[in-house]
Amino acid sequence: MSSAPHLVEAAELSLPGWVYRDPEFFAVEMERVIRPAWQIVCHDSDIAEPGSWTTIDYLGESVIVIRGDDGAARAFANVCRHRASRLVSGTSGCARRLTCPYHAWTYGLDGRLIGVPHKQDYPGLDPAALGLVPIELDRWRGFLFVRLANGGPSVADMMAPYDHEVEPHRFEDLRALGRVTLRPREVNWKNVSDNYSDGLHIPVAHPGLTRLFGRGYRIDAAAHVDRMSGDLLDRPSSNLSERAYQAMLPVAEHLPEALRRRWLYFKLWPNVAFDIYPDQVDFMQFLPVSPTETLIREISYALPDGRREMRAARYLNWRINRRVNQEDTALILRVQQGMASRSWTPGPLGESEVCLRSFARKLRRLIPEANLHQPPGPGWSRG
Template identity: 25%
Template sequence: MKDQSPYSLDEVIDRRIYTDEDIFRQEREKIFKRTWQYVGHESELREPGRYRLTTIAGEPYIVCRDQRGEIRVLGNTCTHRGATLVRGSRGQCKAFRCPYHAWTFDLEGRLIGVPIPEDYGPRFRREDFCLTQARVETYEGLIFACLDEQAPSLDEYLGEAAQYIERSCQGKEVIGYNKCLFKGNWKLYQENFGDGYHPPFLHQGMGPAFLSTYEANGEAINLGNGHMLLKYYPPEPQHLDLSKLSAALGIPLTLETMKTTGIINPYPGDYDSVLSVFPNFIVPDIVSVLSVHRLTPLAPDRTLLEITILGDPQDSPEFRQFRLRQSTVWGPGGRAGIDDIAVAEKCQRGFHAKAIATSLMARGSSDERAGMVFNEYTIRGFYRQWRHYMGWSG
């Protein structure tokens, strides 16, 4: 690119942010330790003692419900010699017992058992060796944790994104899981879900497979705080090729069956949405598939994607099966998910071409907050927030 670029800081992205080891380490300290992180769903922790494991900023944590019914996020490391207390991904217990020397902690993180404690002498006090704890807040069943005591409340942090979480997630429960590792930077997947430009071209099994035109009835909205929203309104019947859509979904369709299965009239509202919460949390609510995507950065070019599938407790058995069948749209084997993962990996490989230093994100007027779904207001808002946390002024 020429030295005098016609584009603003908002409109070009330095590709080093996807590949540089030092930038990756700074992200853990400056972003992931200071923001609210989605760590689970309340329906996974119905009884005291239920737990699931998570990672925040590279550190292991246990998300559990204690004996009083409160949700806690505890450090998954023994305060004695550092061994992790819990293995696997989820389970139930009455206390957390270290496999190394049997130090035992209750569900509130207090040290309650130490073999042969007298040998430590009078200086030793159990209360000095409790498990570390993160701040915890919940919203519409979603559990969030934050390591920064000075960070704003969850309500303030979510801002305008809260109403869309409420719309999609209120009253829902976990009905399934999907996860995979991919060889790409975490931001590539996150920004992809604020990008309404790619679906008709990348998703050959989802876009051109059923649209007879590239017209898209929707909008892209920068919600502030780095949060992004894509809205898709039901396609006009004249823009649909029902034979191709039937083949793509494996369901014989007419306009009437599309309404009853939620494809023209999305469930639960009058539009489909893709909400991306800064920095690494996504809620796609598309064609009766409601899921929560969480990205855990492992390296500049390696990311863990965990997908939690949500359903309504009032779903009929038939509709529950439809949700689960449709949920395969995401993940490494899904009709759309496989494309999103593959293109992130293609971009990551392409960044090795050092002759091209920046990526362009300039679609749409730079001062607009909402508009045509094909434009990139949302992604620019995401990277403004990224620069704010990273302390990048230029």
């Protein structure tokens, strides 16, 4: 790690604008922040049968998560060991074995190399040394995560401070509602992450959430997770969809009383989030593409529930949050545009902005140059 000269004490300041647009900083944070971070891939139920697989692509890597004949889920680089062809295309499928479409090298569901055409052409070839490259995988409450670089706590350890609040939602029993969607945004990934954990903009920019929660939106920051929440008011909203949701949301008997009208939000450092409602659970992640491009990957899950009012509540939830997403998109675009100005220097973070303080502190710890108000000279990351 390079040492940055003339670092500015920045504990109470937001991150500088240049780290939201600088290509060299982006490359460094991909190595130090994103590669070692857990990325959510799917739920156990999405690959329930042997041979079922799904993929996630980020940082130039493609990772396949596949269910073995023994019932175990494993993760591998989606790369043939012969000539580097991608083994599978698309986001999901099912196969009894993985056969490369280039030269037909074949792998078992456990990653072993089990078939090599013209094997005699490769004297001394050791199949045991040429299995698929494993990627670290973690399972937490039915969800499967991968990370490209090892090290750091498990997902369970990260979520430990709030696990008691998640447990009643029965994550292990969730099933997908629809498919994964990808939403490109012309902003830096940190801009999306900052906005997700920002509490002060709720009463300013989200009138719908304010009608639902009043002034009761709460935020908290633990070592590895931000927590946000709001309890639905008994007072009917003036908005039709919100008022209908308040009225139609049925009692979720599996939840304790305190959680039956609570919307919960958790962001795992640095870029994975869970929106937990009484009626459904959404995950999303903010996948960096370039210094000014991010791909938001998301999908909804729910417990099986055939009640008509539950179906209506889920539809209304979608309508409400579609509007919230539109509002957030406009906000983060405005901020990204402002970050391009050389006139801007880091602004103060209020004492209540605990999540943004926590995020900035962790990033500065990993990349000390983030303390600088202006970028160092070119090549600083190689110093």
